Amino acid sequence: MEVLGGEFGDMTPQELAAPVNTVAVKGLVKQHIDSFNYFINVEIKKIMKANEKITSDADPMWYLKYLNIYVGMPDVEESFNVTRPVSPHECRLRDMTYSAPITVDIEYTRGSQRIIRNALPIGRMPIMLRSSNCVLTGKTPMEFSKLNECPLDPGGYFIVKGQEKVILIQEQLSKNRIIVDQDRKGTVGASVTSSTHEKKSRTNLIVKQGRYYLRHNTLSEDAPIAIIFKGMGVESDQEIVQMIGTEEHVMASFAPSLEECQKAQIFTQTQALRFLGNKVRRQRMWGGPKKTKMEEARELLASLILTHVPVKEFNFRAKCFYLAVMVRRVILAQGDNKVDDRDYYGNKRLELAGQLLSLLFEDLFKKFNAELKKIADQIIPKQRAAQFDVVKHMRQDQITNGMVNAISTGNWSLKRFKMDRQGVTQVLSRLSFISALGMMTRISSQFEKTRKVSGPRSLQPSQWGMLCPSDTPEGEACGLVKNLALMTHITTDMEDGPIIKLAFNLGVEDINLLCGEELSYPSVFLVFLNGNILGVIRDHRKLVCTFRLMRRAGFINEFVSISTNMTDRCVYISSDGGRLCRPYIIVKKGQPMVNNKHMDDLSQGYRTFEDFLHEGLVEYLDVNEENDCQIALYEHMISKYAKHDTNGQKQPSWVMLVTACFIPSEKRRTWRSSPSRCWECVRASFPTPTTTSHPGTRTSALWASRPWVRSLCWACVVGFVSDTVCFILWCSGERVENKQVLVNKSMPTVTQTPLEGSAQPGQPQYKDVPISYKGSTDSYIEKVMISSNAEDAFLIKILLRQTRRPEIGDKFSSRHGQKGVCGLIVPQEDMPFCDTGICPDIIMNPHGYPSRMTVGKLIELLAGKAGVLDGRFHYGTAFGGSKVKDVCEDLIRYGYNYQGKDYVTSGITGEPLEAYIYFGPVYYQKLKHMVLDKMHARARGPRAVLTRQPTEGRSRDGGLRLGEMERDCLIGYGASMLLLERLMISSDAFEVDVCGQCGLLGYSGWCHYCKSSCHVSSLRIPYACKLLFQELQSMNIIPRLKLSRYNE
Amino acid sequence: MAAPMSNVEEIRSRVILGEFGVKNVHTTDFPGNYPGFDDTWDMKRFQKNFRIDVVHLDENSMEFDMVGIDAAIANAFRRILLAEVPTMAIEKVFIYNNTSIVQDEVLAHRLGLIPIKADPRLFEFKNTEEEASEIDTIKLQLKIKCSRNPRASKDSSDPQELYLNHMVYSKDIEWVPIGNQADVFADSCIRPVHDDILIAQLRPGQELDIIMHCVKGIGKKVAKVVNSRLDTCSREVLRHSDLKNCVKLGRVRDHFIFTVESTGILPPDVLVTEAIQVLMAKCQSFLSEMNSVDME
Structure with missing residues (x-):
C-alpha cells in the first residue's frame, strides 16, 4: 500500500482493516x-x-x-x-x-x-x-x-x-423529488413521483408548442399549467409569473401559457375548477355523498396532484410554490440542456x-x-x-x-x-x-432485465464507495443486480419535526410567509426537506455549516444529510429512509481527527465504531452530500486541498463488497481482467467451505470444509395423507444403493372422504408409494428426522452423504476466476519434481495467463512460496499486499530463483525438463460442478406421452438430442440411413394404416372414410408426423398421403 | 552432431542451466552418436566410474550420491522407492461403533494413512479371496470412549482438563495378535510408528470401537527422493549482467543425489536394498519373458 503516508503509514493494512472485521461483518x-x-x-x-x-x-x-x-x-x-x-x-x-x-x-x-x-x-x-x-x-x-x-x-x-x-x-428512483428529464424527441419535462402513506401518484410537467401542461393519471387530458395555478387560487397572472421568475427569458418562455389561459376565458378559481372538473377521469364511487364536478376538481388538486405536498383546508400556497419551482426548473433546463441524471445514485x-x-x-x-x-x-x-x-x-x-x-x-x-x-x-x-x-x-433494480439499456447498467461514478464495482452477474441482469460495499449504511426514516424547527431557527424563512418573488432572487437559496420546499435562506453557507456542526455534535441524527446544489440554487436536507451513506474521517486543519491512538483503542476494544461517531471523529455522508465535500482518498492527499472541512476516506477496502475482498492481489490486474473479477465474485459462492458450526444438525444442502473431500445432498419426504403408513428402512450410517427404498410409504387408494350413506364396508385399500434412492453412486444416510410440520402432517427428512475424491472432469478454480476441468490424474512417481523432491498437485498450462491477465495469481504463487519458506502469511487483498520485489528477495534468501521458476526433473524419464517451471502454492477450490452429478447416457428409457419421443434432460433419464445442426451435417454428408435411424427408428417410429384411395389414416386395416380395406397399406412414420396430421384434421385441414409402390 | 569438438565433452556430460531454460537435457551418449567416442557399454568402465557415497544415514533418512549411471536407471530406483516397495498398511476397517463427528469413511481414510511398524518382509501378499490369516494380516483394535473428568475444576473451560480421552491418538491403537503372531513378533512389537498422530476428537459420551486389518501392499509413499544438495540453482548470478557472460552453470549429468526419507517402518537403507531387489526381480522376469519369446 504505497500511498498511505503519515499516521496511516505506521499501520499495517491489517490494522486498518480491523474496523472492517468488527463492524462491517455485522x-x-x-x-x-x-x-x-x-x-x-x-x-x-x-x-x-x-x-x-x-x-x-x-x-x-x-x-x-x-x-x-x-x-x-x-x-x-x-x-x-x-x-x-x-x-x-x-x-x-x-x-x-x-x-x-x-x-x-x-x-x-x-x-x-x-x-x-x-x-x-x-x-x-x-x-x-x-x-x-x-x-x-x-x-x-x-x-x-x-x-x-x-x-x-x-x-x-x-x-x-x-x-x-x-x-x-x-x-x-427517489420519491418526492423533481426530476427534470428529456424525452426521446428532446423536449424537456419534469416529473415527480409523490408518495405518502395513503397515496402514490405521478405528476408530469410537459412542454407542448412552447406551452406548459400538467399531465396526471386522473386527468383525461393535459391541463394547461396556468389553469391549474388559477384552480389553486392564484388568480392573478402577475403572481404566477412572480412565483416562476421575473427574469426576461423566463417570462418570455412562460407567456404563451398565460395567453392560452386567457384564450380559454378562465380568470377566476371557480372558472378554473369548472374547467378541470370536466377533465377529471371518473373514478369508481365508494359510496358517500355525491360531489359536484368542481368539488371533485378541488379534491383532485388537493390530494392527488403532488400528493406529498401537504394541503390543509384547501390552502394551496405550498403546492403552488412547488409547481412554480417545477415550471422554473423546466424553463431553465431548456436553455442549457442541464437535465437531471436518472442514474445518479443520489436520486x-x-x-x-x-x-x-x-x-x-x-x-x-x-x-x-x-x-x-x-x-x-x-x-x-x-x-x-x-x-x-x-x-x-x-x-x-x-x-x-x-x-x-x-x-x-x-x-x-x-x-x-x-x-x-x-x-x-x-x-x-x-x-x-x-x-x-x-x-x-x-x-x-426495478428495470426490466430484458431491455437493452446501457444507462442503468453502467457503473455510475456516484456509486463509488457505496456499491461494489466488481460484483455483478454476467448476462441479462448485468449491472442491474448490484451489491453493497462493505461500510455502506442504508438510512431509515426519521422524524422531520425537529429538523424543520432547527432549520427555521437557523434563518430559513417559511415558504408560507413569502410573496413568491423571493424564490427566484439571485441572493437566495431554496431549502428543501425530503423533497418539500421548506423556505428560503440568504446565507446558505452558514446554514449548511451550522447544520453539520450540530450533526457532528450529536444534536441531530447522524444520518440526516444536508447538501447545496449550486446549479439549482438549493439546499437539500434529507432525513428519509433508503439513502446510501458511508463513514468518512473528518479532517480539520489538514489533520484527520482519527489518529493512531484511536485505532489502537478500536482494535483493543476500548472504543467502538459508534464512539467514533459520537466523538465527532467520523461521520456518515450520503451520495448527495459527498458531492458537496472534498474527499481525500489517502491521507497524504489531504494537504493538497487543505481546507477546514474535509473528509478523509477511511480504509480503501471499504469500497468493495465482501466477495470481492476474497480475490487476492486484485489491484495488480489491469482493467481488462475485470470480467475475471466478476467471475470470481460469482464463483466465491460456489465452492465448498462449511457454512455453520452445526452442520450436523441441519438437514439441508451443505458443503464441507475441506474443498475436495465431500459434499452432501439431501432428500426429503413428506407424507400428506393422514392415513399414510411409512416404514423407514434405514438408520443413520447405513449405506444405500441405487433404487433402494428409503421410505416405504403406502397410501390409501381412495383419498377422498366417501359420501355420506355410501360408506364402504371393510378395510381401506392401500397402494405402495415408496420413495427410493436415485443416484449413480451409493450414499450414506447421515441423519434421519421424523417429525411433523405446522399442519401436523407427518414429515420425514433423510440426509444423505457422499464422499467424493477429485476425479477426471471435476471442476476446480483458483481464487482469480481461473477455472478449469481436471483432465488427467497422474500417479505420483510420474509427476515431475523439483530439486527438493516436491512434486506438484496441479499442473496448469501457462497459456491461461496472457489473455486473462490474472496477474494476481502469479503474485499469489510467488508470495505463497516466499511465505511458506518464511513461515508467515502474506497480505494480498485488492488494496495492498506484499510487493513483488520484497517477495523475490525472500526467495533469493532461501536459495530459490527470484522469478519463482524452478529446475524440474521429469518423473518419467529422470531427465530435467528443458524449461524452468513456475512452481509454488496456489489456493484451489473445488467447484460444485462435478462429473458425478452430470454424467448421463441412455440406450432406452422413458418417452414423452404426447409425442412418444424420448424425454429430455438428465433428471428424466432423457435422450441426447440430434438437433437441427447435427441433422444438417448428416444431410450434407448424405448419410440418409443414419438420418432415418436417428430421427425415426430410434425415436418415435409408428405403424400407421393409410388408405391409398382417400389418403387418410385408417385404423387396423380399415379406412373409415372409404368404408373399405382394399387400398389400405401399412407404413412407418414418426409418431409426431401422425400427430400433426390429426391436429391438422381437427382444424379442418385435410392432409392426404399419396401412396405409390416403390418399385413402380 | 554439428557442435564443435570442444563443446562435445560438455554436451555429453553436463546439463547447462541457461538464463531462460535448461540446455542439453537429454542423454545423448549412445553408441555411435559422437564420432571419436566409444560409447558402447563396457562393464569394466562402468565399474570404474560407478560409485555410491553414503553421505548421511540415520534411522529415518539417508542421503547418498550415485555417480556414473544413466538417468533412466537412477529414475527407476526413485520410482520403485516411491511406488513399489511393499509395506504393511491398514486395508480394512471394521467400524462397530462410531459416534464421533468424524464420518465413517473419513475416519477409515485417516486410519489408512497411519504407518504401522511391522516388517513387510515377514508377511505374504494377501490373497483377496481368502480369510485373513496370521501370515498375511495384522489385526489392530481401537476402542476408546470419552468421558467427563470428575476432577476437573468447576469453572474450567479447557477441554484438556474437562474431558478424559477426548483426543484419540495413534497410540490408542492396540495390536491383537492372530494365531501364533504373539510368539513370532514378541520382540518386534507391532504398533503405529508414531504415537502422536491425532485421529479424532471426542466429546463425553462419544466412542469409537474399531477393528482394523493390515495387509501387505505396494503403491504407498514411503520415501522421498531428491536430487540436489550442492547448489540450489537459484541462478542468481544470471541476474547480474556483468557476471552473466563469464559464468556458465552446469550440472554433471550422471551424478545423482538421493535423499531417502522413510516413514519409519523400515530403515532407509533397507528400503534402498529392497528397491534394488525389486528392480532386479523385474529385470529377471523381463529376461525370462524375452527368452520365452525367442523360443517361439
Missing part, C-alpha cells in the same frame, strides 16, 4: 435488521394510527378503535391455545414459519356497552433472524449452540415454511425488508379492517339474540397467509399502489458463508 446485514426493527417497533404503530378507527354505515354508534399494536416473540401453537417459544432451527427442520403473533388492544362497542380488550391476536408476522424480536438477539455463543444455531450466522433473513428467504434490497433510494413488509402489512391491515366493516354492515341490521361482537369475527389467517405467501413466493402485489413485483425474495444460498453474506447485500 454491518453487512445490519441494514436489513435495522429496517425490520424499525418496522415492527415504530412503523407498524404508525400504520395502526393511520387506520385506527372502523365505523359502520349501518350503525353510527358502532365503532372499533385500535389502541395499540405489538409484535410478540416467535412461538408455535402446540395445540389449541397452547403455545411455546420456538427456535429458528426447529422451524427450519420442521418446515414451519418462524413467526410471532401480532396482537392489538382495541376499544369497541357491543350494543350500548363500550368494551376494551387487550392483546387480541390478529395475525402472525414472520420474524427476521437476529432482529429485536428474534430469540437469538443478545445471546452468547454458548446459548447459540444450545439453540443449534451458528453464532457466526449473520441473520437478516426469514424462515418461511422451512426455507430461508432473503428479501432483496430494491433500488428505486436513488433503496427499499429494505422493513419498508417492503410495511407496505404489505399496511395493505393487509386495511383489507382486514375493510372485511370487519363489511361484516359489521351485514350483521348489525339483522336482529339477533346475541349482540354483535366484532371480536368473534376477527380472523387471523388473512394477515398471516398474506405475509407468508408474499415472502415464500416473492410476489409483492399491492393493488392500492398498483405494485406487482416478482422475485422480491430469494432462497438464501448456503453454498458458503460468503455466498450467504453476499446475498444479504444484493440490490435488485
Whole structure:
C-alpha cells in the first residue's frame, strides 16, 4: 500500500482493516435488521394510527378503535391455545414459519356497552433472524449452540415454511423529488413521483408548442399549467409569473401559457375548477355523498396532484410554490440542456425488508379492517339474540397467509399502489458463508432485465464507495443486480419535526410567509426537506455549516444529510429512509481527527465504531452530500486541498463488497481482467467451505470444509395423507444403493372422504408409494428426522452423504476466476519434481495467463512460496499486499530463483525438463460442478406421452438430442440411413394404416372414410408426423398421403 | 552432431542451466552418436566410474550420491522407492461403533494413512479371496470412549482438563495378535510408528470401537527422493549482467543425489536394498519373458 503516508503509514493494512472485521461483518446485514426493527417497533404503530378507527354505515354508534399494536416473540401453537417459544432451527427442520403473533388492544362497542380488550391476536408476522424480536438477539455463543444455531450466522433473513428467504434490497428512483428529464424527441419535462402513506401518484410537467401542461393519471387530458395555478387560487397572472421568475427569458418562455389561459376565458378559481372538473377521469364511487364536478376538481388538486405536498383546508400556497419551482426548473433546463441524471445514485433510494413488509402489512391491515366493516354492515341490521361482537369475527389467517405467501413466493402485489413485483425474495444460498453474506447485500433494480439499456447498467461514478464495482452477474441482469460495499449504511426514516424547527431557527424563512418573488432572487437559496420546499435562506453557507456542526455534535441524527446544489440554487436536507451513506474521517486543519491512538483503542476494544461517531471523529455522508465535500482518498492527499472541512476516506477496502475482498492481489490486474473479477465474485459462492458450526444438525444442502473431500445432498419426504403408513428402512450410517427404498410409504387408494350413506364396508385399500434412492453412486444416510410440520402432517427428512475424491472432469478454480476441468490424474512417481523432491498437485498450462491477465495469481504463487519458506502469511487483498520485489528477495534468501521458476526433473524419464517451471502454492477450490452429478447416457428409457419421443434432460433419464445442426451435417454428408435411424427408428417410429384411395389414416386395416380395406397399406412414420396430421384434421385441414409402390 | 569438438565433452556430460531454460537435457551418449567416442557399454568402465557415497544415514533418512549411471536407471530406483516397495498398511476397517463427528469413511481414510511398524518382509501378499490369516494380516483394535473428568475444576473451560480421552491418538491403537503372531513378533512389537498422530476428537459420551486389518501392499509413499544438495540453482548470478557472460552453470549429468526419507517402518537403507531387489526381480522376469519369446 504505497500511498498511505503519515499516521496511516505506521499501520499495517491489517490494522486498518480491523474496523472492517468488527463492524462491517455485522454491518453487512445490519441494514436489513435495522429496517425490520424499525418496522415492527415504530412503523407498524404508525400504520395502526393511520387506520385506527372502523365505523359502520349501518350503525353510527358502532365503532372499533385500535389502541395499540405489538409484535410478540416467535412461538408455535402446540395445540389449541397452547403455545411455546420456538427456535429458528426447529422451524427450519420442521418446515414451519418462524413467526410471532401480532396482537392489538382495541376499544369497541357491543350494543350500548363500550368494551376494551387487550392483546387480541390478529395475525402472525414472520420474524427476521437476529432482529429485536428474534430469540437469538443478545445471546452468547454458548446459548447459540444450545439453540443449534451458528453464532457466526449473520441473520437478516426469514424462515418461511422451512426455507430461508432473503428479501432483496430494491433500488428505486427517489420519491418526492423533481426530476427534470428529456424525452426521446428532446423536449424537456419534469416529473415527480409523490408518495405518502395513503397515496402514490405521478405528476408530469410537459412542454407542448412552447406551452406548459400538467399531465396526471386522473386527468383525461393535459391541463394547461396556468389553469391549474388559477384552480389553486392564484388568480392573478402577475403572481404566477412572480412565483416562476421575473427574469426576461423566463417570462418570455412562460407567456404563451398565460395567453392560452386567457384564450380559454378562465380568470377566476371557480372558472378554473369548472374547467378541470370536466377533465377529471371518473373514478369508481365508494359510496358517500355525491360531489359536484368542481368539488371533485378541488379534491383532485388537493390530494392527488403532488400528493406529498401537504394541503390543509384547501390552502394551496405550498403546492403552488412547488409547481412554480417545477415550471422554473423546466424553463431553465431548456436553455442549457442541464437535465437531471436518472442514474445518479443520489436520486436513488433503496427499499429494505422493513419498508417492503410495511407496505404489505399496511395493505393487509386495511383489507382486514375493510372485511370487519363489511361484516359489521351485514350483521348489525339483522336482529339477533346475541349482540354483535366484532371480536368473534376477527380472523387471523388473512394477515398471516398474506405475509407468508408474499415472502415464500416473492410476489409483492399491492393493488392500492398498483405494485406487482416478482422475485422480491430469494432462497438464501448456503453454498458458503460468503455466498450467504453476499446475498444479504444484493440490490435488485426495478428495470426490466430484458431491455437493452446501457444507462442503468453502467457503473455510475456516484456509486463509488457505496456499491461494489466488481460484483455483478454476467448476462441479462448485468449491472442491474448490484451489491453493497462493505461500510455502506442504508438510512431509515426519521422524524422531520425537529429538523424543520432547527432549520427555521437557523434563518430559513417559511415558504408560507413569502410573496413568491423571493424564490427566484439571485441572493437566495431554496431549502428543501425530503423533497418539500421548506423556505428560503440568504446565507446558505452558514446554514449548511451550522447544520453539520450540530450533526457532528450529536444534536441531530447522524444520518440526516444536508447538501447545496449550486446549479439549482438549493439546499437539500434529507432525513428519509433508503439513502446510501458511508463513514468518512473528518479532517480539520489538514489533520484527520482519527489518529493512531484511536485505532489502537478500536482494535483493543476500548472504543467502538459508534464512539467514533459520537466523538465527532467520523461521520456518515450520503451520495448527495459527498458531492458537496472534498474527499481525500489517502491521507497524504489531504494537504493538497487543505481546507477546514474535509473528509478523509477511511480504509480503501471499504469500497468493495465482501466477495470481492476474497480475490487476492486484485489491484495488480489491469482493467481488462475485470470480467475475471466478476467471475470470481460469482464463483466465491460456489465452492465448498462449511457454512455453520452445526452442520450436523441441519438437514439441508451443505458443503464441507475441506474443498475436495465431500459434499452432501439431501432428500426429503413428506407424507400428506393422514392415513399414510411409512416404514423407514434405514438408520443413520447405513449405506444405500441405487433404487433402494428409503421410505416405504403406502397410501390409501381412495383419498377422498366417501359420501355420506355410501360408506364402504371393510378395510381401506392401500397402494405402495415408496420413495427410493436415485443416484449413480451409493450414499450414506447421515441423519434421519421424523417429525411433523405446522399442519401436523407427518414429515420425514433423510440426509444423505457422499464422499467424493477429485476425479477426471471435476471442476476446480483458483481464487482469480481461473477455472478449469481436471483432465488427467497422474500417479505420483510420474509427476515431475523439483530439486527438493516436491512434486506438484496441479499442473496448469501457462497459456491461461496472457489473455486473462490474472496477474494476481502469479503474485499469489510467488508470495505463497516466499511465505511458506518464511513461515508467515502474506497480505494480498485488492488494496495492498506484499510487493513483488520484497517477495523475490525472500526467495533469493532461501536459495530459490527470484522469478519463482524452478529446475524440474521429469518423473518419467529422470531427465530435467528443458524449461524452468513456475512452481509454488496456489489456493484451489473445488467447484460444485462435478462429473458425478452430470454424467448421463441412455440406450432406452422413458418417452414423452404426447409425442412418444424420448424425454429430455438428465433428471428424466432423457435422450441426447440430434438437433437441427447435427441433422444438417448428416444431410450434407448424405448419410440418409443414419438420418432415418436417428430421427425415426430410434425415436418415435409408428405403424400407421393409410388408405391409398382417400389418403387418410385408417385404423387396423380399415379406412373409415372409404368404408373399405382394399387400398389400405401399412407404413412407418414418426409418431409426431401422425400427430400433426390429426391436429391438422381437427382444424379442418385435410392432409392426404399419396401412396405409390416403390418399385413402380 | 554439428557442435564443435570442444563443446562435445560438455554436451555429453553436463546439463547447462541457461538464463531462460535448461540446455542439453537429454542423454545423448549412445553408441555411435559422437564420432571419436566409444560409447558402447563396457562393464569394466562402468565399474570404474560407478560409485555410491553414503553421505548421511540415520534411522529415518539417508542421503547418498550415485555417480556414473544413466538417468533412466537412477529414475527407476526413485520410482520403485516411491511406488513399489511393499509395506504393511491398514486395508480394512471394521467400524462397530462410531459416534464421533468424524464420518465413517473419513475416519477409515485417516486410519489408512497411519504407518504401522511391522516388517513387510515377514508377511505374504494377501490373497483377496481368502480369510485373513496370521501370515498375511495384522489385526489392530481401537476402542476408546470419552468421558467427563470428575476432577476437573468447576469453572474450567479447557477441554484438556474437562474431558478424559477426548483426543484419540495413534497410540490408542492396540495390536491383537492372530494365531501364533504373539510368539513370532514378541520382540518386534507391532504398533503405529508414531504415537502422536491425532485421529479424532471426542466429546463425553462419544466412542469409537474399531477393528482394523493390515495387509501387505505396494503403491504407498514411503520415501522421498531428491536430487540436489550442492547448489540450489537459484541462478542468481544470471541476474547480474556483468557476471552473466563469464559464468556458465552446469550440472554433471550422471551424478545423482538421493535423499531417502522413510516413514519409519523400515530403515532407509533397507528400503534402498529392497528397491534394488525389486528392480532386479523385474529385470529377471523381463529376461525370462524375452527368452520365452525367442523360443517361439
